[in-house]
Amino acid sequence: MSEGRRFGPQGSENLGIKILEEKKLETFTDGDIVSPKLYSDEVRLHKMFAHLRAHEPIRWTEPAGYRPFWTISRQRDILEIETASDIFLAGQRNRLFTKEEEQRIRERYGARPILPSLPTLDAPDHRKYRGIFQEWFAPGNLKKLEERVGQIVDERLAHAKRLGGTVDFVDDVSLWVPLQTIMMIFGVPFEDGERLHRLSGQLFNPFDPDKARKTDGQGPVEAAQELLDYFKVHIDSRRENPQDDLLSIIAHAKIDGQPINEREALSNAVTVFVAGHDTTSSTISGALNALIEHPECFEALRAGTAEVAQAVEEMLRYVSPVRNFMRVASRDYEIGGKTIRDGDAVLLMYPSGNRDESVYEEPNRFRLDRGRFTHVAFGCGPHMCLGQMLARLELRAFYTRFFQQVRSAKLIEPTSWLQTNFLGGPKKMLVKLQFC
Ligand code: HEM
Numbered sequence: 001m002s003e004g005r006r007f008g009p010q011g012s013e014n015l016g017i018k019i020l021e022e023k024k025l026e027t028f029t030d031g032d033i034v035s036p037k038l039y040s041d042e043v044r045l046h047k048m049f050a051h052l053r054a055h056e057p058i059r060w061t062e063p064a065g066y067r068p069f070w071t072i073s074r075q076r077d078i079l080e081i082e083t084a085s086d087i088f089l090a091g092q093r094n095r096l097f098t099k100e101e102e103q104r105i106r107e108r109y110g111a112r113p114i115l116p117s118l119p120t121l122d123a124p125d126h127r128k129y130r131g132i133f134q135e136w137f138a139p140g141n142l143k144k145l146e147e148r149v150g151q152i153v154d155e156r157l158a159h160a161k162r163l164g165g166t167v168d169f170v171d172d173v174s175l176w177v178p179l180q181t182i183m184m185i186f187g188v189p190f191e192d193g194e195r196l197h198r199l200s201g202q203l204f205n206p207f208d209p210d211k212a213r214k215t216d217g218q219g220p221v222e223a224a225q226e227l228l229d230y231f232k233v234h235i236d237s238r239r240e241n242p243q244d245d246l247l248s249i250i251a252h253a254k255i256d257g258q259p260i261n262e263r264e265a266l267s268n269a270v271t272v273f274v275a276g277h278d279t280t281s282s283t284i285s286g287a288l289n290a291l292i293e294h295p296e297c298f299e300a301l302r303a304g305t306a307e308v309a310q311a312v313e314e315m316l317r318y319v320s321p322v323r324n325f326m327r328v329a330s331r332d333y334e335i336g337g338k339t340i341r342d343g344d345a346v347l348l349m350y351p352s353g354n355r356d357e358s359v360y361e362e363p364n365r366f367r368l369d370r371g372r373f374t375h376v377a378f379g380c381g382p383h384m385c386l387g388q389m390l391a392r393l394e395l396r397a398f399y400t401r402f403f404q405q406v407r408s409a410k411l412i413e414p415t416s417w418l419q420t421n422f423l424g425g426p427k428k429m430l431v432k433l434q435f436c
Protein backbone atom coordinates (compact mmCIF):
# COMPACT_ATOMS: atom_id res chain seq x y z
CA MET A 1 0.00 0.00 0.00
CA SER A 2 1.40 3.42 -0.96
CA GLU A 3 2.09 5.78 1.91
CA GLY A 4 1.19 8.83 -0.18
CA ARG A 5 3.57 11.55 -1.34
CA ARG A 6 7.16 11.51 -0.18
CA PHE A 7 9.45 14.27 -1.32
CA GLY A 8 13.19 13.95 -1.49
CA PRO A 9 15.81 16.41 -0.33
CA GLN A 10 16.63 17.49 -3.91
CA GLY A 11 13.82 19.95 -3.69
CA SER A 12 10.97 19.63 -6.05
CA GLU A 13 8.79 22.71 -5.94
CA ASN A 14 6.80 21.14 -3.14
CA LEU A 15 9.51 20.00 -0.76
CA GLY A 16 7.27 17.82 1.32
CA ILE A 17 8.31 17.19 4.88
CA LYS A 18 12.00 16.89 5.54
CA ILE A 19 14.02 17.75 8.53
CA LEU A 20 17.69 18.38 8.89
CA GLU A 21 18.64 17.75 12.45
CA GLU A 22 22.02 16.74 13.78
CA LYS A 23 23.03 16.23 10.15
CA LYS A 24 20.37 13.56 9.82
CA LEU A 25 17.84 14.16 7.10
CA GLU A 26 14.48 12.82 8.15
CA THR A 27 11.66 12.56 5.67
CA PHE A 28 7.98 11.99 6.29
CA THR A 29 5.08 10.97 4.10
CA ASP A 30 1.38 11.73 3.95
CA GLY A 31 1.00 8.34 5.59
CA ASP A 32 2.89 9.64 8.63
CA ILE A 33 0.36 12.42 9.09
CA VAL A 34 -2.27 9.78 9.92
CA SER A 35 0.03 7.06 11.26
CA PRO A 36 -1.02 5.82 14.72
CA LYS A 37 2.56 4.56 15.18
CA LEU A 38 4.06 7.98 14.59
CA TYR A 39 1.73 9.45 17.21
CA SER A 40 3.22 7.09 19.77
CA ASP A 41 6.62 8.70 19.22
CA GLU A 42 6.25 12.22 20.63
CA VAL A 43 9.69 13.33 19.46
CA ARG A 44 9.21 12.36 15.82
CA LEU A 45 5.64 13.61 15.89
CA HIS A 46 6.71 17.08 16.95
CA LYS A 47 9.58 17.09 14.44
CA MET A 48 7.04 16.41 11.74
CA PHE A 49 4.74 19.15 12.98
CA ALA A 50 7.65 21.61 13.20
CA HIS A 51 8.54 20.89 9.61
CA LEU A 52 4.96 21.24 8.47
CA ARG A 53 4.61 24.63 10.19
CA ALA A 54 7.88 25.85 8.70
CA HIS A 55 7.44 24.61 5.13
CA GLU A 56 3.90 23.56 4.39
CA PRO A 57 1.57 24.85 7.10
CA ILE A 58 -1.42 24.13 4.91
CA ARG A 59 -0.66 20.88 3.12
CA TRP A 60 -2.82 18.90 0.73
CA THR A 61 -2.56 15.39 2.17
CA GLU A 62 -3.47 12.15 0.42
CA PRO A 63 -2.64 9.21 2.68
CA ALA A 64 -3.51 5.75 1.38
CA GLY A 65 -6.76 4.44 2.84
CA TYR A 66 -8.17 7.90 3.66
CA ARG A 67 -10.09 10.50 1.70
CA PRO A 68 -7.73 13.46 1.15
CA PHE A 69 -7.73 16.64 3.24
CA TRP A 70 -5.70 19.74 4.03
CA THR A 71 -3.45 19.45 7.08
CA ILE A 72 -3.55 22.66 9.13
CA SER A 73 -0.59 22.96 11.50
CA ARG A 74 -0.19 26.63 12.48
CA GLN A 75 -2.11 28.00 15.44
CA ARG A 76 -3.40 31.09 13.69
CA ASP A 77 -4.85 29.03 10.81
CA ILE A 78 -6.54 26.62 13.24
CA LEU A 79 -8.10 29.60 15.05
CA GLU A 80 -9.21 31.21 11.80
CA ILE A 81 -10.86 28.07 10.46
CA GLU A 82 -12.60 27.14 13.70
CA THR A 83 -13.89 30.66 14.12
CA ALA A 84 -15.27 30.71 10.57
CA SER A 85 -17.80 28.10 11.64
CA ASP A 86 -20.39 29.35 9.12
CA ILE A 87 -18.00 28.25 6.35
CA PHE A 88 -16.15 25.29 7.88
CA LEU A 89 -18.80 22.81 8.93
CA ALA A 90 -18.57 19.80 11.23
CA GLY A 91 -21.59 17.87 10.00
CA GLN A 92 -20.13 16.13 6.95
CA ARG A 93 -16.79 14.93 8.26
CA ASN A 94 -15.41 15.77 11.67
CA ARG A 95 -13.21 12.74 12.43
CA LEU A 96 -10.30 11.09 10.70
CA PHE A 97 -11.76 7.71 9.82
CA THR A 98 -10.27 5.37 7.21
CA LYS A 99 -12.33 4.82 4.06
CA GLU A 100 -13.00 1.30 5.31
CA GLU A 101 -14.34 2.56 8.63
CA GLU A 102 -16.45 5.18 6.85
CA GLN A 103 -17.92 2.40 4.72
CA ARG A 104 -18.77 0.36 7.82
CA ILE A 105 -20.44 3.39 9.40
CA ARG A 106 -22.46 3.98 6.19
CA GLU A 107 -23.56 0.35 6.09
CA ARG A 108 -24.82 0.56 9.64
CA TYR A 109 -26.13 4.11 9.93
CA GLY A 110 -26.64 5.29 6.34
CA ALA A 111 -25.50 8.88 5.80
CA ARG A 112 -25.64 9.64 9.53
CA PRO A 113 -22.55 9.86 11.74
CA ILE A 114 -21.64 7.07 14.12
CA LEU A 115 -22.75 9.24 17.05
CA PRO A 116 -25.03 12.12 15.95
CA SER A 117 -24.20 14.51 18.79
CA LEU A 118 -22.61 17.89 19.57
CA PRO A 119 -19.34 17.47 17.61
CA THR A 120 -21.23 16.57 14.43
CA LEU A 121 -23.80 19.39 14.57
CA ASP A 122 -23.68 22.81 12.92
CA ALA A 123 -25.64 26.01 13.52
CA PRO A 124 -28.43 26.52 14.34
CA ASP A 125 -28.96 23.04 15.86
CA HIS A 126 -25.55 22.90 17.49
CA ARG A 127 -26.26 25.88 19.74
CA LYS A 128 -29.63 24.44 20.80
CA TYR A 129 -28.22 21.04 21.72
CA ARG A 130 -25.24 22.57 23.48
CA GLY A 131 -27.70 24.56 25.54
CA ILE A 132 -28.84 21.28 27.15
CA PHE A 133 -25.43 20.97 28.82
CA GLN A 134 -24.17 24.51 29.10
CA GLU A 135 -25.52 25.30 32.54
CA TRP A 136 -24.40 22.01 33.99
CA PHE A 137 -20.79 22.53 32.85
CA ALA A 138 -20.62 26.16 33.99
CA PRO A 139 -18.04 26.89 36.73
CA GLY A 140 -20.70 27.85 39.32
CA ASN A 141 -22.39 24.47 39.03
CA LEU A 142 -19.13 22.51 38.89
CA LYS A 143 -18.00 24.00 42.18
CA LYS A 144 -20.25 21.57 44.02
CA LEU A 145 -18.10 18.70 42.67
CA GLU A 146 -14.81 19.95 44.06
CA GLU A 147 -14.93 18.11 47.34
CA ARG A 148 -15.92 14.78 45.82
CA VAL A 149 -13.27 15.04 43.09
CA GLY A 150 -10.72 15.75 45.83
CA GLN A 151 -11.79 12.55 47.61
CA ILE A 152 -11.42 10.54 44.40
CA VAL A 153 -7.88 11.92 43.97
CA ASP A 154 -7.01 11.12 47.60
CA GLU A 155 -8.28 7.55 47.15
CA ARG A 156 -6.07 7.03 44.06
CA LEU A 157 -2.99 8.49 45.74
CA ALA A 158 -3.65 6.32 48.81
CA HIS A 159 -3.88 3.32 46.49
CA ALA A 160 -0.49 4.23 44.96
CA LYS A 161 0.97 4.57 48.45
CA ARG A 162 -0.36 1.15 49.44
CA LEU A 163 1.45 -0.27 46.40
CA GLY A 164 4.68 1.12 47.81
CA GLY A 165 4.73 3.99 45.31
CA THR A 166 5.77 1.75 42.41
CA VAL A 167 2.87 1.98 40.00
CA ASP A 168 1.76 2.08 36.41
CA PHE A 169 0.72 5.69 36.73
CA VAL A 170 -1.89 5.31 33.95
CA ASP A 171 -3.65 2.12 35.05
CA ASP A 172 -3.26 2.60 38.79
CA VAL A 173 -3.77 6.33 39.12
CA SER A 174 -4.52 8.75 36.30
CA LEU A 175 -7.28 6.92 34.43
CA TRP A 176 -9.46 6.55 37.53
CA VAL A 177 -9.77 10.19 38.53
CA PRO A 178 -11.61 11.46 35.42
CA LEU A 179 -13.36 8.11 34.95
CA GLN A 180 -14.87 8.04 38.43
CA THR A 181 -15.63 11.76 38.21
CA ILE A 182 -17.63 11.37 35.00
CA MET A 183 -19.32 8.23 36.36
CA MET A 184 -20.37 10.20 39.43
CA ILE A 185 -21.69 13.02 37.20
CA PHE A 186 -23.67 10.52 35.10
CA GLY A 187 -24.84 8.57 38.14
CA VAL A 188 -23.66 5.16 36.89
CA PRO A 189 -22.14 2.52 39.23
CA PHE A 190 -18.37 2.54 39.77
CA GLU A 191 -18.31 -1.27 39.26
CA ASP A 192 -18.86 -0.62 35.53
CA GLY A 193 -15.69 1.47 35.32
CA GLU A 194 -13.39 -1.17 33.77
CA ARG A 195 -15.94 -2.03 31.10
CA LEU A 196 -16.68 1.59 30.18
CA HIS A 197 -12.99 2.40 30.04
CA ARG A 198 -12.33 -0.61 27.79
CA LEU A 199 -15.14 0.43 25.42
CA SER A 200 -13.89 4.04 25.21
CA GLY A 201 -10.45 2.67 24.30
CA GLN A 202 -11.98 0.52 21.56
CA LEU A 203 -13.87 3.54 20.22
CA PHE A 204 -10.91 5.92 20.17
CA ASN A 205 -7.90 3.65 19.74
CA PRO A 206 -8.77 0.99 17.15
CA PHE A 207 -5.15 0.93 15.88
CA ASP A 208 -3.51 0.27 19.20
CA PRO A 209 -3.02 -3.51 19.56
CA ASP A 210 -3.56 -3.28 23.33
CA LYS A 211 -6.75 -1.22 23.10
CA ALA A 212 -8.49 -2.38 19.90
CA ARG A 213 -11.58 -4.55 20.12
CA LYS A 214 -10.44 -8.16 20.00
CA THR A 215 -13.52 -9.73 18.35
CA ASP A 216 -12.81 -10.49 14.65
CA GLY A 217 -14.21 -7.96 12.20
CA GLN A 218 -15.34 -5.62 14.97
CA GLY A 219 -14.09 -2.13 15.77
CA PRO A 220 -15.23 1.33 16.86
CA VAL A 221 -18.69 0.88 15.35
CA GLU A 222 -19.43 -2.11 17.57
CA ALA A 223 -17.84 -0.46 20.61
CA ALA A 224 -20.07 2.60 20.07
CA GLN A 225 -23.11 0.34 19.81
CA GLU A 226 -22.26 -1.40 23.08
CA LEU A 227 -21.93 2.00 24.77
CA LEU A 228 -25.28 3.10 23.32
CA ASP A 229 -26.88 -0.10 24.65
CA TYR A 230 -25.31 0.46 28.07
CA PHE A 231 -26.60 4.01 28.38
CA LYS A 232 -30.04 3.08 27.04
CA VAL A 233 -30.74 1.07 30.19
CA HIS A 234 -29.76 4.03 32.38
CA ILE A 235 -31.57 6.67 30.32
CA ASP A 236 -34.74 4.54 30.34
CA SER A 237 -34.56 4.34 34.10
CA ARG A 238 -34.02 8.15 34.41
CA ARG A 239 -37.13 8.72 32.27
CA GLU A 240 -39.11 6.88 34.92
CA ASN A 241 -37.16 8.10 37.95
CA PRO A 242 -35.23 11.32 37.46
CA GLN A 243 -32.18 11.73 39.71
CA ASP A 244 -29.83 14.60 40.43
CA ASP A 245 -27.43 13.63 37.62
CA LEU A 246 -26.54 14.52 34.05
CA LEU A 247 -28.25 11.45 32.56
CA SER A 248 -31.55 12.68 33.95
CA ILE A 249 -31.02 16.05 32.28
CA ILE A 250 -30.30 14.32 28.97
CA ALA A 251 -33.26 11.94 29.38
CA HIS A 252 -35.65 14.87 29.85
CA ALA A 253 -34.04 17.36 27.44
CA LYS A 254 -36.24 19.30 25.04
CA ILE A 255 -35.39 21.22 21.88
CA ASP A 256 -37.88 23.81 20.63
CA GLY A 257 -40.32 22.45 23.21
CA GLN A 258 -40.08 18.87 21.95
CA PRO A 259 -38.33 15.97 23.74
CA ILE A 260 -35.13 14.93 21.91
CA ASN A 261 -35.37 11.52 20.31
CA GLU A 262 -33.79 8.42 21.80
CA ARG A 263 -30.85 8.20 19.40
CA GLU A 264 -29.92 11.84 20.01
CA ALA A 265 -30.17 11.39 23.77
CA LEU A 266 -28.02 8.25 23.69
CA SER A 267 -25.44 9.64 21.25
CA ASN A 268 -24.98 12.79 23.30
CA ALA A 269 -24.72 10.78 26.50
CA VAL A 270 -22.03 8.52 25.00
CA THR A 271 -20.17 11.48 23.48
CA VAL A 272 -20.02 13.52 26.66
CA PHE A 273 -19.11 10.43 28.69
CA VAL A 274 -16.23 9.30 26.48
CA ALA A 275 -15.03 12.87 25.84
CA GLY A 276 -14.83 13.38 29.56
CA HIS A 277 -12.38 10.79 30.72
CA ASP A 278 -9.44 9.61 28.53
CA THR A 279 -8.73 13.24 27.55
CA THR A 280 -8.22 14.37 31.13
CA SER A 281 -6.52 11.15 32.20
CA SER A 282 -3.99 11.52 29.36
CA THR A 283 -3.33 15.10 30.43
CA ILE A 284 -2.70 14.02 34.04
CA SER A 285 -0.26 11.29 33.01
CA GLY A 286 1.33 13.22 30.12
CA ALA A 287 1.89 16.11 32.52
CA LEU A 288 3.69 13.92 35.06
CA ASN A 289 5.88 12.60 32.25
CA ALA A 290 6.70 16.19 31.29
CA LEU A 291 7.38 17.17 34.91
CA ILE A 292 9.79 14.26 35.31
CA GLU A 293 11.56 15.40 32.12
CA HIS A 294 11.66 18.99 33.44
CA PRO A 295 12.71 18.52 37.09
CA GLU A 296 12.99 22.28 37.73
CA CYS A 297 9.22 22.52 37.16
CA PHE A 298 8.51 19.52 39.37
CA GLU A 299 10.56 21.14 42.12
CA ALA A 300 8.87 24.54 41.74
CA LEU A 301 5.43 22.96 42.14
CA ARG A 302 6.55 20.79 45.03
CA ALA A 303 8.09 23.75 46.83
CA GLY A 304 5.05 25.92 46.13
CA THR A 305 7.00 28.56 44.18
CA ALA A 306 4.85 27.94 41.08
CA GLU A 307 1.07 27.92 40.97
CA VAL A 308 -0.81 24.75 40.10
CA ALA A 309 -3.56 26.65 38.24
CA GLN A 310 -0.98 28.21 35.91
CA ALA A 311 0.85 24.92 35.50
CA VAL A 312 -2.42 23.30 34.38
CA GLU A 313 -2.49 25.54 31.28
CA GLU A 314 1.05 24.51 30.39
CA MET A 315 0.08 20.86 30.94
CA LEU A 316 -2.80 21.26 28.51
CA ARG A 317 -0.64 23.03 25.93
CA TYR A 318 2.21 20.57 26.20
CA VAL A 319 0.21 17.31 26.24
CA SER A 320 -2.66 18.27 23.86
CA PRO A 321 -4.23 14.81 24.01
CA VAL A 322 -6.84 15.50 21.32
CA ARG A 323 -4.73 15.23 18.17
CA ASN A 324 -7.23 16.65 15.69
CA PHE A 325 -10.76 17.24 14.54
CA MET A 326 -11.94 17.89 10.99
CA ARG A 327 -14.20 20.37 9.20
CA VAL A 328 -15.42 20.63 5.59
CA ALA A 329 -15.46 23.93 3.66
CA SER A 330 -18.89 24.96 2.41
CA ARG A 331 -17.40 27.43 -0.08
CA ASP A 332 -14.01 28.36 -1.54
CA TYR A 333 -11.83 30.02 1.11
CA GLU A 334 -8.40 31.66 0.86
CA ILE A 335 -6.02 31.06 3.74
CA GLY A 336 -2.24 31.22 4.01
CA GLY A 337 -1.83 31.58 0.25
CA LYS A 338 -3.88 28.44 -0.49
CA THR A 339 -7.42 28.03 -1.73
CA ILE A 340 -9.49 25.55 0.21
CA ARG A 341 -12.18 24.49 -2.27
CA ASP A 342 -15.86 24.05 -1.47
CA GLY A 343 -16.16 20.46 -0.20
CA ASP A 344 -12.48 20.08 0.86
CA ALA A 345 -11.83 18.73 4.34
CA VAL A 346 -9.34 20.27 6.76
CA LEU A 347 -7.55 18.47 9.59
CA LEU A 348 -6.94 20.77 12.57
CA MET A 349 -3.75 19.67 14.34
CA TYR A 350 -4.13 20.98 17.90
CA PRO A 351 -0.82 19.64 19.30
CA SER A 352 1.00 21.33 16.43
CA GLY A 353 -0.80 24.62 17.05
CA ASN A 354 0.27 24.34 20.68
CA ARG A 355 3.96 24.08 19.76
CA ASP A 356 3.86 26.93 17.24
CA GLU A 357 7.15 28.84 17.51
CA SER A 358 5.51 32.01 16.27
CA VAL A 359 3.33 31.94 19.42
CA TYR A 360 5.52 30.37 22.12
CA GLU A 361 9.13 30.83 23.11
CA GLU A 362 10.85 27.42 23.32
CA PRO A 363 7.63 25.61 22.41
CA ASN A 364 9.11 22.17 23.06
CA ARG A 365 10.03 23.00 26.63
CA PHE A 366 7.61 22.61 29.51
CA ARG A 367 7.85 25.95 31.31
CA LEU A 368 6.03 27.51 34.21
CA ASP A 369 7.05 31.09 33.52
CA ARG A 370 4.96 31.80 30.44
CA GLY A 371 2.63 34.19 32.25
CA ARG A 372 -0.89 34.27 30.85
CA PHE A 373 -1.22 32.59 27.49
CA THR A 374 -3.82 30.88 25.34
CA HIS A 375 -3.66 27.50 23.62
CA VAL A 376 -5.82 25.31 21.42
CA ALA A 377 -5.86 22.10 23.48
CA PHE A 378 -9.64 22.58 23.83
CA GLY A 379 -10.09 23.80 20.24
CA CYS A 380 -11.93 27.09 19.80
CA GLY A 381 -15.07 28.54 18.24
CA PRO A 382 -18.56 27.14 18.88
CA HIS A 383 -17.33 23.56 19.35
CA MET A 384 -14.71 24.53 21.91
CA CYS A 385 -14.60 21.84 24.57
CA LEU A 386 -17.78 21.71 26.61
CA GLY A 387 -15.96 20.13 29.55
CA GLN A 388 -12.94 22.45 29.72
CA MET A 389 -13.83 23.84 33.16
CA LEU A 390 -14.40 20.37 34.52
CA ALA A 391 -11.06 19.21 33.06
CA ARG A 392 -9.29 22.16 34.69
CA LEU A 393 -11.02 21.46 38.00
CA GLU A 394 -9.84 17.82 37.91
CA LEU A 395 -6.29 18.73 36.90
CA ARG A 396 -6.06 21.34 39.65
CA ALA A 397 -7.52 18.95 42.23
CA PHE A 398 -5.10 16.24 41.17
CA TYR A 399 -1.89 18.25 41.11
CA THR A 400 -2.69 20.24 44.26
CA ARG A 401 -3.03 17.02 46.22
CA PHE A 402 -0.20 15.28 44.38
CA PHE A 403 2.30 17.96 45.39
CA GLN A 404 1.04 17.96 48.98
CA GLN A 405 1.67 14.22 49.20
CA VAL A 406 4.44 13.25 46.79
CA ARG A 407 8.07 14.25 47.24
CA SER A 408 9.57 12.84 44.06
CA ALA A 409 8.73 10.81 40.97
CA LYS A 410 11.04 8.77 38.79
CA LEU A 411 10.41 6.85 35.59
CA ILE A 412 11.30 3.18 35.98
CA GLU A 413 11.25 2.64 32.21
CA PRO A 414 10.49 4.89 29.24
CA THR A 415 6.80 5.72 28.93
CA SER A 416 4.97 4.02 26.07
CA TRP A 417 2.36 6.07 24.23
CA LEU A 418 -0.95 5.11 22.66
CA GLN A 419 -0.86 4.27 18.98
CA THR A 420 -3.66 6.51 17.83
CA ASN A 421 -4.21 9.40 15.48
CA PHE A 422 -7.12 10.77 17.51
CA LEU A 423 -6.92 10.72 21.29
CA GLY A 424 -3.35 10.24 22.45
CA GLY A 425 -1.32 10.13 25.62
CA PRO A 426 0.72 7.73 27.73
CA LYS A 427 -0.37 4.09 27.62
CA LYS A 428 1.98 2.65 30.22
CA MET A 429 4.04 4.68 32.61
CA LEU A 430 5.96 2.79 35.26
CA VAL A 431 7.01 5.21 37.98
CA LYS A 432 8.35 5.21 41.50
CA LEU A 433 6.58 7.81 43.62
CA GLN A 434 8.08 8.82 46.96
CA PHE A 435 5.44 9.96 49.38
CA CYS A 436 6.11 12.62 52.03
C1 HEM B 1 -7.92 17.74 29.20
C2 HEM B 1 -9.11 17.34 28.87
C3 HEM B 1 -9.80 17.67 27.59
C4 HEM B 1 -9.31 18.08 26.39
C5 HEM B 1 -7.87 18.33 26.00
C6 HEM B 1 -10.44 18.25 25.49
C7 HEM B 1 -10.34 18.68 24.18
C8 HEM B 1 -11.42 18.89 23.34
C9 HEM B 1 -11.32 19.34 21.98
C10 HEM B 1 -10.03 19.65 21.23
C11 HEM B 1 -12.57 19.43 21.49
C12 HEM B 1 -12.99 19.83 20.08
C13 HEM B 1 -13.12 21.32 20.04
C14 HEM B 1 -13.39 21.88 18.68
O1 HEM B 1 -13.90 21.17 17.79
O2 HEM B 1 -13.08 23.07 18.50
C15 HEM B 1 -13.47 19.02 22.54
C16 HEM B 1 -14.84 18.96 22.42
C17 HEM B 1 -15.65 18.45 23.38
N1 HEM B 1 -15.30 18.08 24.65
FE1 HEM B 1 -13.46 18.12 25.45
N2 HEM B 1 -11.58 17.93 26.16
C18 HEM B 1 -11.24 17.58 27.45
C19 HEM B 1 -12.10 17.22 28.47
C20 HEM B 1 -13.46 17.13 28.35
C21 HEM B 1 -14.36 16.81 29.41
C22 HEM B 1 -13.96 16.57 30.87
C23 HEM B 1 -15.62 16.76 28.87
C24 HEM B 1 -16.95 16.47 29.50
C25 HEM B 1 -17.17 15.81 30.54
C26 HEM B 1 -15.48 17.08 27.47
C27 HEM B 1 -16.52 17.14 26.57
C28 HEM B 1 -16.43 17.61 25.28
C29 HEM B 1 -17.54 17.70 24.37
C30 HEM B 1 -18.98 17.27 24.65
C31 HEM B 1 -17.07 18.23 23.19
C32 HEM B 1 -17.86 18.55 21.93
C33 HEM B 1 -18.31 19.99 22.02
C34 HEM B 1 -19.06 20.51 20.82
O3 HEM B 1 -18.88 19.98 19.71
O4 HEM B 1 -19.81 21.46 21.00
N3 HEM B 1 -14.16 17.30 27.20
N4 HEM B 1 -12.74 18.71 23.67
